[in-house]
Amino acid sequence: MNTMRQAPASETLSARQQAIVPIAATAAVGDMTRLSDALNRGLDAGLAVNEIKEVLVQVYAYAGFPRSLNALGELMKVLEARRGRGIDDAPGRLPSRRAPQGEALLAAGTANQTRLTGAPVKGALFDFAPAIDEYLKTHLFGDIFERDNLDWQSRELATVGMLAALPGVESQLQAHIRIGMNVGLGAGQLWQAAQVLAERVDADAGRRANEAIARHLASAAAPAR
Known part of the structure; x- marks a missing residue:
């Protein structure tokens, strides 16, 4: 169909x-x-x-x-x-700005992720593998989505x-x-x-x-x- x-x-x-x-x-x-x-x-x-x-x-x-x-x-x-x-x-x-570093990058990525999804992202998968949660927030929603x-x-x-x-x-x-x-x-x-x-x-x-x-x-x- x-x-x-x-x-x-x-x-x-x-x-x-x-x-x-x-x-x-x-x-x-x-x-x-x-x-x-x-x-x-x-x-x-x-x-x-x-x-x-x-x-x-x-x-x-x-x-x-x-x-x-x-x-x-x-x-x-x-x-x-x-x-x-x-x-x-x-x-x-x-890009007109550089992504922040360290804890500031994690904070920026977390804020971007929350804005994009409409709510904080959490769940059993991220509790099970917290490293992937950090990588998503810092690398994807931080490093990449901070590039304007x-x-x-x-x-x-x-x-x-x-x-x-x-x-x-x-x-x-x-x-x-x-x-x-x-x-x-x-x-x-x-x-x-x-x-x-x-x-x-x-x-x-x-x-x-x-x-x-x-x-x-x-x-x-x-x-x-």
Whole structure:
């Protein structure tokens, strides 16, 4: 059954936002052929080089350093080829602030995580393995989300793209659909991101995103007990 939805005109992603989704997804699964096409589309849509770098660095948090490093290498090849064709892509800005260090980094990451999720994050898993809780707060929500040359909506579109492309991480995808809406993405924009995944990445990625969106909206609409 096809659950693809059409986003209303008032709630659509910009061409730049759309381009982020397949860049992140194809980088996460290591599909260099599709990544090369997605990178060219993204640059043509107006993504700055440093914005794309931010997306590809963020890949390490969800798909590992090898996929992130390979994707950054592919971006270097794409930029070199475009320069050879006389295309001078805008570098874009670098982060305007440095991430804090030590306890201040943990505090900043914890605050960012709480803002993104809407409540403090805790549970038995983090009590069982407190190191992963600290790494999430310091490395992901601290080091990465403190970098301000890519807005949080863009980072969440990238995260949804990555997680939808990776089988077996449906619970994390579900969480980031909710986080995406917490940072201001509308349901129509998320439906459109799912459509972009289906069209530019693969049908399974689009299906996983659609199912996660539908589950979230159904849960949000359910009456409180």
